Amino acid sequence: MREVIAEIETWRKAGKQIALAMNVRKDGTSLRPLGAKMAMTSNMEIAGSLTGGCIEGAVYEEAQVVMREGTPRLIRYGVPDDERPWEIGLSCGSSLEVFIESLDSPAWRALYPPLKACLDENQLAAVVTVIAGEGLGNKLLVRSDGRRLGSLGSAALDADAAAWAQEQMRVQESGWREFEARQVFVDVLPPPARLIIIGAVHIAIPLVTLAKTLGFRTIVVDPRTAFATRERFPHADELLVEWTSDALKRLRLDENTYVAALSHDEKLDNPALQVALSSPARYVGVLGARKNISKRLDALREMGVTEEQLSRLQAPIGLRLGAVDAEEIALSILAAMVAAKHGALEANERRHLLQAHQ
Missing domain, CATH: 3.40.50.720 (NAD(P)-binding Rossmann-like Domain)
Structure with missing residues (x-):
C-alpha cells in the first residue's frame, strides 16, 4: 500500500474514482510478490505494478468495470494458449490471481482513514479481505497490538482471522487461506526499513x-x-x-x-x-x-x-x-x-x- 498511497491521496483529494488491484495468489515464479498493488482512476491514471507489464492493461480495463458496477472481482491470469496467443497471460509460465475493488466501497470508506494513520506513523498493520465467498470485499484492519477495526461478517470469523493476521505479521508475509467457505487474503503492511x-x-x-x-x-x-x-x-x-x-x-x-x-x-x-x-x-x-x-x-x-x-x-x-x-x-x-x-x-x-x- 505504501507504494501507491501518495497517488491515492492525490486522487482522493481531487474527488476521483479509484480502483485498487492486488496480487492475492500465485503459482510459480512472479516478478512481484503477493500484496503488490496497482491503483487506477477512470482517467487513465495508474500507480504501482502487479507483474511488470504482462497483465496491467487488462487489469486496468477490468478496473473500469469494477468502478462502474461497484462489485469486486477476483480474476485469474495464466499462460496464454499457443492456439490463442492473443489472450492476456503471463509469459513467465506462472499463474496469478488478482483482486480488484473500488475504494468507494463501504469497507474501504470505513478503514481507509485509520489505515492511512498507521502508514503515516510507520506502524505494522494488516488488512484482511474476503476475496471470494460470502461477504465479498469485507475487511478487517488488524494492528500489531491486537486492536482491530471492521468485520469480515461474524465475530468468530473476525477472531480467527485476526489471530492468523497476527501470525503473518510476525513473519511479515502476506498470504491467503480459507475460513468458513470464504477465501480470505491478509495484506501485511510492514513499516519501511x-x-x-x-x-x-x-x-x-x-x-x-x-x-x-x-x-x-x-x-x-x-x-x-x-x-x-x-x-x-x-x-x-x-x-x-x-x-x-x-x-x-x-x-x-x-x-x-x-x-x-x-x-x-x-x-x-x-x-x-x-x-x-x-x-x-x-x-x-x-x-x-x-x-x-x-x-x-x-x-x-x-x-x-x-x-x-x-x-x-x-x-x-x-x-x-x-x-x-x-x-x-x-x-x-x-x-x-x-x-x-x-x-x-x-x-x-x-x-x-x-x-x-x-
Missing part, C-alpha cells in the same frame, strides 16, 4: 536520495552542526545532531534497520558500530580503506566487541562495483543492503573483516 547513516558527509547526500527511492526511512546522525544541516539533507526523514552512540541506543535498532558508518572519524563511527553490532540490525557496514581495516578491528575489540559481532561487519561497505564517485559508492552501499534484505549477500560477495585478515 530504516537506514541510519553515521556522518553527514558528502557520500551521505546521494545515499539519502537513492535510499528514499527504494522506500527506506532515512536517518542521518552527526553531532557536527556544520555538517548536519537541512540545507545539505533536505530529503532525510530525520536529522539528528547528537552523539552517534546515544542516538543509536535511543533508536532501538531492530531487524528492519540498516546502518552505514560513513564519517571516516573513528570517534564517531566506532561508538556507533559498537551499538549496531550488538543489535539485531540487518546490515552494518563502515566506509574506509582496506589498509586500515585491521586497526579498526583492534579498536573495536578493545571496546568489547566480540569476534562473533565483528563477523557481521561489512567493510569496506557495499558491493564491489568499482565505484569511484559519491553517487556510485552510494549505489554500491544500497546494492549490498538490498542483497542483505533478500538473503542474497553470498559469502563471496561479503567482506568480513575477521575472515579477510585472520
Whole structure:
C-alpha cells in the first residue's frame, strides 16, 4: 500500500474514482510478490505494478468495470494458449490471481482513514479481505497490538482471522487461506526499513536520495552542526545532531534497520558500530580503506566487541562495483543492503573483516 498511497491521496483529494488491484495468489515464479498493488482512476491514471507489464492493461480495463458496477472481482491470469496467443497471460509460465475493488466501497470508506494513520506513523498493520465467498470485499484492519477495526461478517470469523493476521505479521508475509467457505487474503503492511547513516558527509547526500527511492526511512546522525544541516539533507526523514552512540541506543535498532558508518572519524563511527553490532540490525557496514581495516578491528575489540559481532561487519561497505564517485559508492552501499534484505549477500560477495585478515 505504501507504494501507491501518495497517488491515492492525490486522487482522493481531487474527488476521483479509484480502483485498487492486488496480487492475492500465485503459482510459480512472479516478478512481484503477493500484496503488490496497482491503483487506477477512470482517467487513465495508474500507480504501482502487479507483474511488470504482462497483465496491467487488462487489469486496468477490468478496473473500469469494477468502478462502474461497484462489485469486486477476483480474476485469474495464466499462460496464454499457443492456439490463442492473443489472450492476456503471463509469459513467465506462472499463474496469478488478482483482486480488484473500488475504494468507494463501504469497507474501504470505513478503514481507509485509520489505515492511512498507521502508514503515516510507520506502524505494522494488516488488512484482511474476503476475496471470494460470502461477504465479498469485507475487511478487517488488524494492528500489531491486537486492536482491530471492521468485520469480515461474524465475530468468530473476525477472531480467527485476526489471530492468523497476527501470525503473518510476525513473519511479515502476506498470504491467503480459507475460513468458513470464504477465501480470505491478509495484506501485511510492514513499516519501511530504516537506514541510519553515521556522518553527514558528502557520500551521505546521494545515499539519502537513492535510499528514499527504494522506500527506506532515512536517518542521518552527526553531532557536527556544520555538517548536519537541512540545507545539505533536505530529503532525510530525520536529522539528528547528537552523539552517534546515544542516538543509536535511543533508536532501538531492530531487524528492519540498516546502518552505514560513513564519517571516516573513528570517534564517531566506532561508538556507533559498537551499538549496531550488538543489535539485531540487518546490515552494518563502515566506509574506509582496506589498509586500515585491521586497526579498526583492534579498536573495536578493545571496546568489547566480540569476534562473533565483528563477523557481521561489512567493510569496506557495499558491493564491489568499482565505484569511484559519491553517487556510485552510494549505489554500491544500497546494492549490498538490498542483497542483505533478500538473503542474497553470498559469502563471496561479503567482506568480513575477521575472515579477510585472520
